[in-house]
Amino acid sequence: MEFLLDGIREAWHLLLSGDGEVWHAAWITLLCSLTATSLAALLAVPYGAWLAVYRPRGHRLQAFLLRVGMFVPTIFIGVLVYGFVARRGPLGDLDLLFTRQAIIAGEFLLAFPILGTFAHGALTGSDRRPFETARTLGASHTRTLGLLILEVRTVLVGAWLMACARCFSELGISVTVGGNVRWETRTLSSTATLRIRQGDFAGGLALGMILLVLAVVVALAAHRLAREARR
Amino acid sequence: MPRRLLHLAALLGLGLAACGDGQHAVDVRLVSTTSTVDSGLLDQILPAFEEDSGFRVQVIARGTGAALALGRAGEADVLLVHARDLEDTFVAEGHGAFRRDVMTNDFVLVGPREDPAGVREVRSVAEALTRIHSAEGSGFASRGDGSGTHLREQRLWKDAGLDATADPDYLELGVGMGGLIQAASEKQAYTLVDRGTWLRFRDRVDLELVFEGGPALLNPYGVILVSPERHALRNEKAARALVDWLVSPAGHRAIQGYRKHGMPLFRPTGGER
Numbered sequence: 001m002e003f004l005l006d007g008i009r010e011a012w013h014l015l016l017s018g019d020g021e022v023w024h025a026a027w028i029t030l031l032c033s034l035t036a037t038s039l040a041a042l043l044a045v046p047y048g049a050w051l052a053v054y055r056p057r058g059h060r061l062q063a064f065l066l067r068v069g070m071f072v073p074t075i076f077i078g079v080l081v082y083g084f085v086a087r088r089g090p091l092g093d094l095d096l097l098f099t100r101q102a103i104i105a106g107e108f109l110l111a112f113p114i115l116g117t118f119a120h121g122a123l124t125g126s127d128r129r130p131f132e133t134a135r136t137l138g139a140s141h142t143r144t145l146g147l148l149i150l151e152v153r154t155v156l157v158g159a160w161l162m163a164c165a166r167c168f169s170e171l172g173i174s175v176t177v178g179g180n181v182r183w184e185t186r187t188l189s190s191t192a193t194l195r196i197r198q199g200d201f202a203g204g205l206a207l208g209m210i211l212l213v214l215a216v217v218v219a220l221a222a223h224r225l226a227r228e229a230r231r
Numbered sequence: 232m233p234r235r236l237l238h239l240a241a242l243l244g245l246g247l248a249a250c251g252d253g254q255h256a257v258d259v260r261l262v263s264t265t266s267t268v269d270s271g272l273l274d275q276i277l278p279a280f281e282e283d284s285g286f287r288v289q290v291i292a293r294g295t296g297a298a299l300a301l302g303r304a305g306e307a308d309v310l311l312v313h314a315r316d317l318e319d320t321f322v323a324e325g326h327g328a329f330r331r332d333v334m335t336n337d338f339v340l341v342g343p344r345e346d347p348a349g350v351r352e353v354r355s356v357a358e359a360l361t362r363i364h365s366a367e368g369s370g371f372a373s374r375g376d377g378s379g380t381h382l383r384e385q386r387l388w389k390d391a392g393l394d395a396t397a398d399p400d401y402l403e404l405g406v407g408m409g410g411l412i413q414a415a416s417e418k419q420a421y422t423l424v425d426r427g428t429w430l431r432f433r434d435r436v437d438l439e440l441v442f443e444g445g446p447a448l449l450n451p452y453g454v455i456l457v458s459p460e461r462h463a464l465r466n467e468k469a470a471r472a473l474v475d476w477l478v479s480p481a482g483h484r485a486i487q488g489y490r491k492h493g494m495p496l497f498r499p500t501g502g503e504r
Contacts, residue, residue, distance in 0.1 A: 197269070
């Protein structure tokens with residue numbers, strides 16, 4: 001028990017003393033994850049909504065693929081992105097391997113199915129009346145879709161929070177395509193792995209604690225959201 | 232609603248922009264081995280080079296085998312590894328412009344304090360491995376990952392005429408050198424480790440040095456400039472500058488200056504091919 005308690009005490013100390021690398025890792029994590037999830041939301045939500053409301057040909061298959069996408073392991077996404085951005089890959093000339101952009105690309109692929117599935121789920125089979133009313137009143141397709149999305153925004157923010165949580169804690173993408181480069185692509189999870197491997201248990205714990213705090217913040221936000229939705 | 236979208240787009244734009252800054256300023260991608268990186272040497276000496284030259288170095292850590300593979304794939308500018316045969320092959324194949332000696336240290340055998348295999352009494356590393364192999368309940372932890380350390384370990388078993396995997400206590404873990412020492416400590420097994428990493432972890436693990444010395448355990452490191460004719464280097468001038476610096480008196484001083492417990496972890500060598 002001593003080992004663990006000492007570790008916690010040392011970790012706490014590390015956090016307070018402002019170990020530059022630890023807090024920098026937090027910054028990188030937030031930067032990459034929030035950018036990726038927001039980009040994903042911007043694209044996946046309209047897409048999922050469109051699938052649900054307009055039900056184009058093959059909408060059922062697409063909805064299913066979106067759902068499958070939610071369960072794809074991060075290491076697979078990491079290897080896939082690696083294959084694209086490595087020098088010999090199709091996007092090799094862009095020199096994106098071992099950069100934050102590559103991590104964002106991977107986390108985008110992680111977040112997209114989550115947001116798309118929830119957008120679709122929130123609007124599928126729902127009351128057609130708002131849709132019909134909007135269209136009757138002369139709203140364009142874009143405006144209509146926008147209004148419907150707005151109606152279910154609580155669910156979507158919840159989905160966004162979940163996507164954030166997934167991205168904060170993922171390891172398979174950041175390590176594979178980020179390369180764990182000091183001061184550049186080290187996230188909380190990847191730095192923790194490195195620290196443990198180097199025998200710095202307290203450091204690993206400190207990073208884990210920040211991840212825990214992030215998880216709590218996300219959970220609190222989701223909780224508040226759920227409460228407001230019930231009112 | 233459009234205004235909110237605008238805000239979001241602005242934030243995203245900022246986010247993406249923030250992600251790009253500083254990253255394209257990398258001049259040299261140095262791929263080195265996990266043991267070198269874990270030893271902390273590069274964190275210590277590279278800032279001196281960066282200040283002198285004005286070039287920025289990005290360090291990627293891999294096992295030697297994987298580092299050379301990255302070199303072949305055109306993902307590296309400079310390699311710092313420790314497997315002479317593989318380095319020579321790499322240059323012979325045309326992927327490397329040339330290799331130079333940089334530094335050496337040595338490997339040591341570490342193991343449990345009680346030394347169940349009686350390794351402390353032996354005169355040669357082959358004898359040590361033979362004893363570990365045959366002794367019951369004395370395990371050996373291996374890198375199992377194509378790293379320089381792993382390759383040397385395999386050569387030592389081969390030279391001793393032993394099939395390491397025949398020993399039921401032989402463990403192969405893919406966790407890097409630091410991770411391996413800790414695993415060996417947890418399992419109270421023997422393992423081969425470079426002295427630099429050993430000095431760094433000595434006080435944190437329940438293991439002791441049980442055998443050292445001899446030509447079979449010498450560990451020379453080489454630096455390779457990836458061939459600019461074969462692969463597109465990020466900045467050839469910067470890559471050459473790094474290679475030259477590592478074997479220069481300034482580089483030697485920096486390497487020599489990295490010490491733990493009063494001992495330099497790596498002894499600089501080279502200066503000529």
